[in-house]
Amino acid sequence: xxxxxxxxxxxxxxxxxxxxxxxxxxxxxxxxxxxxxxxxxxxxxxxxxxxxxxxxxxxxxxxxxxxxxxxxxxxxxxxxxxxxxxxxxxxxxxxxxxxxxxxxxxxxxxxxxxxxxxxxxxxxxxxxxxxxxxxxxxxxxxxxxxxxxxxxxxxxxxxxxxxxxxxxxxxxxxxxxxxxxxxxxxxxxxxxxxxxxxxxxxxxxxxxxxxxxxxxxxxxxxxxxxxxxxxxxxxxxxxxxxxxxxxxxxxxxxx
Amino acid sequence: xxxxxxxxxxxxxxxxxxxxxxxxxxxxxxxxxxxxxxxxxxxxxxxxxxxxxxxxxxxxxxxxxxxxxxxxxxxxxxxxxxxxxxxxxxxxxxxxxxxxxxxxxxxxxxxxxxxxxxxxxxxxxxxxxxxxxxxxxxxxxxxxxxxxxxxxxxxxxxxxxxxxxxxxxxxxxxxxxxxxxxxxxxxxxxxxxxxxxxxxxxxxxxxxxxxxxxxxxxxxxxxxxxxxxxxxxxxxxxxxxxxxxxxxxxxxxxxxxxxxxxxxxxxxx
Ligand code: HEM
Ligand code: SF4
Ligand code: FES
Numbered sequence: 001x002x003x004x005x006x007x008x009x010x011x012x013x014x015x016x017x018x019x020x021x022x023x024x025x026x027x028x029x030x031x032x033x034x035x036x037x038x039x040x041x042x043x044x045x046x047x048x049x050x051x052x053x054x055x056x057x058x059x060x061x062x063x064x065x066x067x068x069x070x071x072x073x074x075x076x077x078x079x080x081x082x083x084x085x086x087x088x089x090x091x092x093x094x095x096x097x098x099x100x101x102x103x104x105x106x107x108x109x110x111x112x113x114x115x116x117x118x119x120x121x122x123x124x125x126x127x128x129x130x131x132x133x134x135x136x137x138x139x140x141x142x143x144x145x146x147x148x149x150x151x152x153x154x155x156x157x158x159x160x161x162x163x164x165x166x167x168x169x170x171x172x173x174x175x176x177x178x179x180x181x182x183x184x185x186x187x188x189x190x191x192x193x194x195x196x197x198x199x200x201x202x203x204x205x206x207x208x209x210x211x212x213x214x215x216x217x218x219x220x221x222x223x224x225x226x227x228x229x230x231x232x233x234x235x236x237x238x239x240x241x242x243x244x245x246x247x248x249x250x251x252x253x254x255x
Numbered sequence: 256x257x258x259x260x261x262x263x264x265x266x267x268x269x270x271x272x273x274x275x276x277x278x279x280x281x282x283x284x285x286x287x288x289x290x291x292x293x294x295x296x297x298x299x300x301x302x303x304x305x306x307x308x309x310x311x312x313x314x315x316x317x318x319x320x321x322x323x324x325x326x327x328x329x330x331x332x333x334x335x336x337x338x339x340x341x342x343x344x345x346x347x348x349x350x351x352x353x354x355x356x357x358x359x360x361x362x363x364x365x366x367x368x369x370x371x372x373x374x375x376x377x378x379x380x381x382x383x384x385x386x387x388x389x390x391x392x393x394x395x396x397x398x399x400x401x402x403x404x405x406x407x408x409x410x411x412x413x414x415x416x417x418x419x420x421x422x423x424x425x426x427x428x429x430x431x432x433x434x435x436x437x438x439x440x441x442x443x444x445x446x447x448x449x450x451x452x453x454x455x456x457x458x459x460x461x462x463x464x465x466x467x468x469x470x471x472x473x474x475x476x477x478x479x480x481x482x483x484x485x486x487x488x489x490x491x492x493x494x495x496x497x498x499x500x501x502x503x504x505x506x507x508x509x510x511x512x513x514x515x516x517x518x519x520x521x522x523x524x
Contacts, residue, residue, distance in 0.1 A: 221322070
């Protein structure tokens with residue numbers, strides 16, 4: 001595709017700090033290459049702001065190749081923008097038209113408070129992960145090689161698909177209920193599908209779901225928005241699997 | 256949520272099958288429907304089932320409001336611009352609103368039929384038939400009793416809703432059927448009074464509102480039916496497409512079946 005340059009208008013959420021009241025600011029940015037990524041476009045805007053001696057816009061990013069899960073952004077009403085199966089860092093400006101007005105907002109959820117501008121605190125995900133997203137391993141010196149454990153190919157594939165979740169939070173951002181079910185179910189499934197995960201299976205799902213609720217995420221009503229917007233195409237199968245794991249654990253738990 | 260929702264779906268099937276009897280007209284249809292109504296209010300198994308239904312509606316509604324309330328709180332600041340239509344269906348995002356409308360409908364529906372049939376201060380007229388003696392033009396009005404015999408309407412009094420008494424001796428001589436058939440026909444029929452039930456001057460409004468309520472129910476089930484299976488963890492590449500298909504069919508056919516009855520009554524009675 002031939003590259004060209006477009007001029008765009010941006011409406012971007014600006015907020016000084018966690019306690020400040022934010023608002024949408026309007027910016028004009030000319031000569032944006034359609035080959036640039038969305039984050040490169042924001043870099044260009046920040047350069048312009050710095051030259052104008054204005055505060056650059058804070059946004060999260062790290063790998064810029066769709067693997068770390070740091071980038072976020074609610075772009076034109078959708079998490080990670082209008083494209084499918086990509087993160088914001090993989091989103092190209094060719095998805096936008098010349099003269100278009102683009103809305104850029106942070107993830108909106110009680111459990112993801114804004115720190116500054118477009119940066120939100122996603123440590124709630126870390127705390128959910130710490131509540132059960134691990135397996136016990138033998139550290140006596142005779143640790144078994146994971147490859148020595150036979151696992152059906154089908155299960156291994158499903159576990160791998162679940163493990164592709166990068167913890168970006170797009171599922172929460174796009175859900176009307178700000179529910180974290182897709183993320184938590186991916187983390188639960190990844191381990192529930194493998195023999196290594198069986199030891200903690202019951203406590204894992206109970207503790208992770210409890211932490212999810214305590215962190216203030218909403219309740220899943222199966223709208224399916226998360227799976228559509230997820231850059232890693234995590235499937236709703238995982239939510240059903242977590243529901244099964246949860247029912248099983250809740251019925252058989254002693255407390 | 257899922258369990259009460261699915262239970263209510265089975266309730267809908269039973270209720271619809273009962274209501275469809277209203278398509279049968281004439282003395283036969285009236286008698287069959289009123290006998291069915293008597294059975295529904297006198298069978299211990301049905302009693303248990305109906306209390307389970309009341310409790311299910313209550314739990315389902317309370318649980319639904321609680322979820323909706325918590326979900327509102329989970330996003331205190333909304334997006335300036337959001338495009339949810341890009342990733343999800345309208346029905347799935349409006350379950351609480353749809354449910355609230357259904358709840359209002361259930362209340363008015365019960366006030367119009369259940370309350371009138373059960374607790375109204377003016378006793379329900381009983382099932383009557385008009386017969387004329389052979390070779391005579393003279394019509395006589397008779398009560399049909401639950402034993403299948405007939406009693407004259409003149410000279411007897413009704414106590415406790417359906418008990419037929421001989422006034423002088425204060426002796427129970429039989430039990431009649433509440434005329435639920437005529438109640439319904441008078442309610443939805445086009446300017447039609449029935450057997451002691453006055454014509455409903457708002458019949459058209461009643462038919463329209465009833466149909467809109469069924470449309471609401473349709474949207475609720477369009478998402479709700481298959482959603483309940485997902486909530487219970489029932490998801491499988493072999494069966495889920497089937498469940499979703501049945502769900503869509505259920506969501507269209509069941510409310511359509513319900514709505515067809517008042518529409519039929521309005522235009523034919
Ligand atoms: C005959 C009437 C009704 C039927 C058959 C019905 C059926 C269902 C079903 C099958 C679900 C899906 C459950 C799930 O996904 O786990 C559902 C969800 C829901 N219902 Fe109803 N419902 C009825 C009435 C009501 C009423 C009166 C309310 C009152 C507020 C209500 C509120 C809700 C809400 C908020 C949900 C979404 C929660 C969720 O998806 O988990 N419903 N309903
Ligand atoms: S499930 Fe998808 S959208 Fe949610 S955190 Fe994981 S990768 Fe991001
Ligand atoms: S910056 Fe790493 S996924 Fe986008």
